[in-house]
Amino acid sequence: MSNAEALAEEIQTLVFLLWSEEWVYSEHKPEFYSRIRSHEHKLKAVFREWFHYPIYMGDGYVRLIKRPERRVFDPNPTHSLKYQMDFVLYACVLAFMEEKGEDQQFVLRELLESIKAYYPGGPDAISWSDHGVRTSLIRVIKTLEQERLLLMFDRTIDQFRDSEDYDLLIQVSNGLRHVIRQTRVPLYEFSNMILLREALHQEEIEEGILYEQQIWRRLFAQGCLFLSELSQDEEIYAERHGLRMQQKLEEVFQGVFLERYASTWLLVHDKPREGKSVYPTYNTHSHIVTAIGTHLRDRLDQGENWSNHRGYVALHAKDAFDLFVSVRRANQDHLAKSSLSDRALWGEVADYMKQLGLLKVVNDEWIFSDALGRVAGEIAEEEVPPKEDVKHALETDQNWLF
Numbered sequence: 001m002s003n004a005e006a007l008a009e010e011i012q013t014l015v016f017l018l019w020s021e022e023w024v025y026s027e028h029k030p031e032f033y034s035r036i037r038s039h040e041h042k043l044k045a046v047f048r049e050w051f052h053y054p055i056y057m058g059d060g061y062v063r064l065i066k067r068p069e070r071r072v073f074d075p076n077p078t079h080s081l082k083y084q085m086d087f088v089l090y091a092c093v094l095a096f097m098e099e100k101g102e103d104q105q106f107v108l109r110e111l112l113e114s115i116k117a118y119y120p121g122g123p124d125a126i127s128w129s130d131h132g133v134r135t136s137l138i139r140v141i142k143t144l145e146q147e148r149l150l151l152m153f154d155r156t157i158d159q160f161r162d163s164e165d166y167d168l169l170i171q172v173s174n175g176l177r178h179v180i181r182q183t184r185v186p187l188y189e190f191s192n193m194i195l196l197r198e199a200l201h202q203e204e205i206e207e208g209i210l211y212e213q214q215i216w217r218r219l220f221a222q223g224c225l226f227l228s229e230l231s232q233d234e235e236i237y238a239e240r241h242g243l244r245m246q247q248k249l250e251e252v253f254q255g256v257f258l259e260r261y262a263s264t265w266l267l268v269h270d271k272p273r274e275g276k277s278v279y280p281t282y283n284t285h286s287h288i289v290t291a292i293g294t295h296l297r298d299r300l301d302q303g304e305n306w307s308n309h310r311g312y313v314a315l316h317a318k319d320a321f322d323l324f325v326s327v328r329r330a331n332q333d334h335l336a337k338s339s340l341s342d343r344a345l346w347g348e349v350a351d352y353m354k355q356l357g358l359l360k361v362v363n364d365e366w367i368f369s370d371a372l373g374r375v376a377g378e379i380a381e382e383e384v385p386p387k388e389d390v391k392h393a394l395e396t397d398q399n400w401l402f
Helices: 009-020 030-038 040-051 084-100 108-118 131-146 176-182 193-207 211-222 232-252 284-301 317-330 342-356 370-375 388-397
Strands: 023-025 055-058 061-064 105-107 150-152 169-172 224-226 256-260 264-269 313-316 359-362 365-368
Touching: 009 030, 009 040, 009 061, 009 211, 023 030, 030 040, 030 061, 040 055, 040 211, 084 108, 084 131, 105 108, 131 150, 211 224, 211 232, 211 264, 232 256, 264 370, 284 317, 284 342, 284 370, 313 317, 317 342, 317 365, 342 359
Parallel strands: none
Antiparallel strands: 023 061, 055 061, 105 169, 150 169, 224 264, 256 264, 313 365, 359 365
16 A cells, blocks of 8 residues: 555544454444455555554454553553552463463353462462452453453452452453464563553564554544654654655545644544544533633733743643633633533543543643644534534534544
8 A cells, every 4th residue: 555545435434443443343343343344454454554553353353453552641441450460460361361262161260260370479479358359350350351352241240349259150252362462571570551561662663663653553542642752763753754744644544634733743634433522512521622722822822921842831730720710701601501610520621631632631730732722713602513504514614633
C-alpha cells in the first residue's frame, strides 16, 4: 500500500472501530466480525504499516494486539491491575492457562493450587485466607475475562472475596495463543505498569518499530496528543516530519485531518463515524467545553500571560475550578438547568475533556491543550438537536473531534 493510496470508507471505518474493539467475537458481533474478515488482508497491511500492530484472525474471533504505550492516556484501559501482586498473579494464571491449554475447563480450586506452585517463594509465600490476596486474584480474573481469555458460565468470581472455599467453573478461550506470544517478559519482575510498558517498548525498538508508528498509535488512541508525552527522539522526529505526516494522513484517511499546534497534535474528522461519540454535541458538557475554549482564547488575546512556550495553559486545581465557575455563571442563560453543584458538574466536565484529550492533570497542575481554542464559538440556545436541514448545514462546515 503506497502512502498516496486513499483508503475506502469501509476500511477507514473498520480501522477506527478496531481501535475501540480489541477483541471481536463472531458469536457476539457477527456482522462486525464478517466485515473485518471480508477486508482482513487490507486491514492487516494498514495496522502493520501505520502502527506496527498485528491482527490475529482466529476461529470465530479477531484480535488486534495493542501493546501498552509509554506515558499514554488510555480512555478505555483493558486491564485493572494495580499492584505488584496483581502482576505476579497475572503471570501465574497465564502460566497455568498455557499448561492447561485452549478450550479446556477447570475449577477455581485447581487454579488456586497451581498458583501456589508457581508463586515466587513457594507455597507458603501466599495464603488464600488473606482477603487482600483474594481481592488481587479477583482483579486478575476479571481482567482476563474482560480480555476474553477466560470464559465464565453461571457464576462470577466476586463471591471469592468473601469465602476462600468458593468455587466455580472456568474455561480457557481459544485466544490464549496470541497473548502468550506477546508476553515474552516475566511479568512478576515488574511492580507497576510503567516499568512493564518500558520493557515492552524496548522490545519493539529491537524489532524495528519506527518513531512515526509510535506517534500514530498515540494519536489514533487518544485523538489529541500532547507533544510533552513524546520521547526526545520522537519529538525531534515530529518537528522534522510533521508536515509530511500531516499530508500522508490526509491523503490516505479521507475526511481525517491532522491539526498541529505548539503543544498538541489533534485528529479532526469531517463527520461522525460509526461507533464513535462525537464532539461538539448538543449537551451541557460539550457547551461548557466550548465556552471554556472561547474564554481562554479571549483572555490570551487580551494579553493574559497564561500560555507557556509550548502553547498550553497550565493552572492549579483551584484556579481551574474558579475558571469553570466563572464560565458557568457567564453562560447560565444558554445552558440547560442542572441540579448538580459546581464541584460535581466540574468533575463531569473535566472527565469529558480528559476523554477528548483536551485536558490532563499532572500532580496539582491542570493542563489545557492549545487545541482547545479551535472549539471556541457560540453556544446553542437550546439543548436539543437541530432540525435535519439545519443539522445538514452545520455538518457541512463542522469538523468533529473524537
